[in-house]
Amino acid sequence: PTHHPSPSSPAALIAPLTSAIPTMSTDDRETSNEISTTDKTEEPEIPELSLKDITSGKNERGIPAAKFIEDIDSFSNSFTPSASAELLIGAFSDLFSKYKQYEMNLTQKRLNFQNKIPEIEKSLKLVQFLKQKKEDDDEPAVCTRYNLSDMVYANAELDCSAGIVNLWLGANVMLEYTYDEAIDLLSSKLETAKKEQENIVEDLAFTRDQIITAEVNMSRVYNWDVRVKREKVARETANSVKTK
DSSP states (O other): OOOOTTTTSHHHHHHHHHHHHHHOOOOHHHHHHHHHHHHHOOOOOOOOOOHHHHHHETTOOOOEEEEOOOOOOHHHTTTTOOOHHHHHHHHHHHHHHHHHHHHHHHHHHHHHHHHHHHHHHHHHHHHHHHHHHOOOOOOEEEEEEEEEETEEEEEEEGGGGGGGEEEEEEETTEEEEEEEHHHHHHHHHHHHHHHHHHHHHHHHHHHHHHHHHHHHHHHHHHHHHHHHHHHHHHHHHHHHHOOO
């Protein structure tokens, strides 16, 4: 007797599918390849925009200045092919994001210096006070409270006659200095920190100006694109009326 596969077996499921698939001749394959080749359309060429195209110069610390686009139509046509509104908005949007990230970094640096400078000033005043006590022959010692741990203090007496102080330099490093050496070091660090803080404040103001310029450019490019599309629709409507 002939064995017939059950409907649930793989053979019963595959057989109808394979029998239903028609075979393709050589001529059919060539015709199919010609159709697929014909259907392929060339993608439109997209101009390349670099950072130099949308910026103009840098400040003293190397932050690029966003270029203000006065004539958007001329700027768009300066590329080959002409840059679309989407491409221009995308370029300025990317530049805007970089400026915002840089603004965040500068803001954090400014906060760090706002905490660092008072600490240096306090240390400098303390060393100057100890030096003054050393030069005072009547009272060379200083009585103070020493911080053992959080909320735990002990009375201590400092002998200023030795003229030595230990300074934390960071990274768990402490070095011993004379009073004059410590004053020179702290004064130099204070001057450097104040200069860097001034540069950060200037860079922060400059960066915020570039953020505004980038936002204005994106808004103007968008409005220019809307106006160009409306003029195109108006021309097409006028031409269709004339043909009728």
